Amino acid sequence: xxxxxxxxTREAATxxxxxxxxxxxxxxxTDLLVRxxxxxxxxxxxxDIKHIPATQSIEKTAAGFRIGAAVPAVAMSENAAxxxxxxxxxxxxxxxxxxxxxxxxTIVGNLCNASPAADSVPAMIAAGAKAIIVGPHGRRxxxxxxxVTGPGAMSLEKGEVIEAITLPKRPPKSGxxxxxxxxxxxxxxxxxxAGVCLTLDNKRVIKKARVALGAVAPTVVLVPAAAKxxxxxxxxxxxxEVMEKLAAACAAACSPIDDKRxxxxxxxxxxxVLARRAAKIAYQRAGGA
Amino acid sequence: MSAVLVSTTVNGDQTEFVCQTDETxxxxxxxxxxxxxxxxxxGTGDCGACSVIVDGRLVCSCLVLGVEAEGSEVNTIExxxxxxxxxxxxxxxIEHAALQCGVCTPGFLIAAKVLLxxxxxxxxxxxxxxxxxxxxxxxGYDKIVRAVKAAAKEVRKRx
Numbered sequence: 001x002x003x004x005x006x007x008x009t010r011e012a013a014t015x016x017x018x019x020x021x022x023x024x025x026x027x028x029x030t031d032l033l034v035r036x037x038x039x040x041x042x043x044x045x046x047x048d049i050k051h052i053p054a055t056q057s058i059e060k061t062a063a064g065f066r067i068g069a070a071v072p073a074v075a076m077s078e079n080a081a082x083x084x085x086x087x088x089x090x091x092x093x094x095x096x097x098x099x100x101x102x103x104x105x106t107i108v109g110n111l112c113n114a115s116p117a118a119d120s121v122p123a124m125i126a127a128g129a130k131a132i133i134v135g136p137h138g139r140r141x142x143x144x145x146x147x148v149t150g151p152g153a154m155s156l157e158k159g160e161v162i163e164a165i166t167l168p169k170r171p172p173k174s175g176x177x178x179x180x181x182x183x184x185x186x187x188x189x190x191x192x193x194a195g196v197c198l199t200l201d202n203k204r205v206i207k208k209a210r211v212a213l214g215a216v217a218p219t220v221v222l223v224p225a226a227a228k229x230x231x232x233x234x235x236x237x238x239x240x241e242v243m244e245k246l247a248a249a250c251a252a253a254c255s256p257i258d259d260k261r262x263x264x265x266x267x268x269x270x271x272x273v274l275a276r277r278a279a280k281i282a283y284q285r286a287g288g289a
Numbered sequence: 290m291s292a293v294l295v296s297t298t299v300n301g302d303q304t305e306f307v308c309q310t311d312e313t314x315x316x317x318x319x320x321x322x323x324x325x326x327x328x329x330x331x332g333t334g335d336c337g338a339c340s341v342i343v344d345g346r347l348v349c350s351c352l353v354l355g356v357e358a359e360g361s362e363v364n365t366i367e368x369x370x371x372x373x374x375x376x377x378x379x380x381x382x383i384e385h386a387a388l389q390c391g392v393c394t395p396g397f398l399i400a401a402k403v404l405l406x407x408x409x410x411x412x413x414x415x416x417x418x419x420x421x422x423x424x425x426x427x428x429g430y431d432k433i434v435r436a437v438k439a440a441a442k443e444v445r446k447r448x
Contacts, residue, residue: 030352034352099421
C-alpha cells in the first residue's frame with residue numbers, strides 16, 4: 001500500500017486521479033481503517049489529507065463558515081462561534097461515536113462514507129451546507145444533498161476530493177436542530193434521524209424551512225413537502241394540524257428498509273415524531289418561543 | 290508492501306520506528322516498540338481497549354496508521370505513572386477494585402486521564418459520557434466511576 005501526504009488539495013486530487021488500482025482518501029480513518037481491517041477493501045493507495053492546510057481549520061468567513069475536510073468533530077464543539085450559529089450541525093457531528101472517535105472523525109468522512117444513517121448529514125443538508133470539491137478539472141461547489149447518490153455511492157468523479165464544507169451565514173431569526181433515534185442513549189447507528197432549519201419573520205411566522213431525514217431511504221433525503229407544510233405557520237401555539245401535516249409529509253418521503261434496528265413501519269412513524277420535535281427546538285432557537 | 294521510517298515522541302522519548310504503511314499504531318506500539326499495555330479488543334474502534342493520546346487527543350490506536358504518527362506526540366499507559374509513583378487514577382482503580390480481568394483497564398485509565406486533564410471535577414454523568422467509548426465486561430462500571438471520582442478529588446488536592 002502506497003501512503004502519500006500531499007500538502008495541497010490539487011496534489012491530492014492528482015494522486016487520486018492518476019492512481020492505478022484502488023485509492024482512498026484518509027482523514028480521520030474511523031471508517032476507512034475499519035473497512036481495511038475487515039478485508040472489505042485493500043487499498044493500493046491511501047492519500048492522507050491531514051497535511052493540507054486548507055483541510056485543517058474552521059474559518060468564519062463573510063459567507064458563513066468553512067470547515068476543512070480533516071477537522072475532527074471534537075474541534076467543531078470547541079468552536080464557540082460555530083456552535084452558536086449552527087448548534088444543530090455541531091450537535092449532530094458530536095453524536096458520531098465515542099470521545100475516541102470524536103478526536104478523529106470528520107463530517108466530510110461521514111458524508112463520503114455514504115451511509116443513509118450518517119449522523120451529521122441531515123443536519124448539514126437542513127442547514128444548506130455545500131461541499132467544496134477539488135478535482136482534475138478544477139474546483140466546484142455542490143449542495144451536500146447532491147453528493148451521495150445511494151448507499152456507498154457518490155456523485156464524485158475519479159480524482160475528486162472534498163476539501164471543505166461550507167455553511168451559510170445564519171440568517172437573523174433562524175435556528176437549526178438535529179435529533180436521532182437509537183436503541184440506546186449513546187454510540188449506535190440511527191434508526192431514524194431528522195434535521196430541521198427554520199427562519200422566522202418578525203411575527204414569528206416560519207418563512208423558510210428545510211427538513212432532512214436520515215436512515216429512512218437509500219440516501220439522506222431533503223423533504224421540501226415537509227418544509228412546505230410548516231411555512232406560514234407558528235409552532236409555539238402547538239398547532240396540531242400543522243404538526244400533523246409535517247409528520248405526514250415526512251412519512252410520505254420515507255422508503256426505509258427493515259433491519260435489526262427497526263422495521264419499516266416503525267421508521268416511518270418515528271420520522272414524523274422526530275421531525276416535529278426537531279422543528280420545535282429549531283423554532284425555539286430561532287426565537288419563536 | 291512498503292516499509293516507512295517514522296519519527297515520533299512516545300511518552301516523552303524521541304522514538305523512531307520502521308513500519309508497514311498499512312500497520313496500525315496499536316500494532317506498532319505492541320509489536321515494534323514493546324509497549325504492550327495498550328490492548329486490542331475489537332480492532333474496530335468500539336471497545337477503547339487500545340486508547341492512547343495523540344497530540345493531546347484521545348484516540349483508538351487501532352484506528353490510526355503507524356505512519357500517521359510521524360511528528361506526533363504519543364502518550365500511552367506506560368507513561369501514566371511517574372516512575373514508581375502511580376498516577377492517582379491507577380491508585381484509586383486498585384483501591385476501589387475497579388478492575389477484574391484488566392484487559393480494558395489501560396484504556397479506561399487513559400480515557401479517564403484525558404477527562405481529568407480537561408475537567409478535574411466531573412459529575413457521574415460526565416464520567417459515564419467520557420468513558421462511553423470504553424467497554425468493560427467485568428465490573429459493571431460502577432466501581433470505575435467511583436474510582437475516577439476519587440482520583441479526581443486526589444488530582445484537585447495536588448493542584
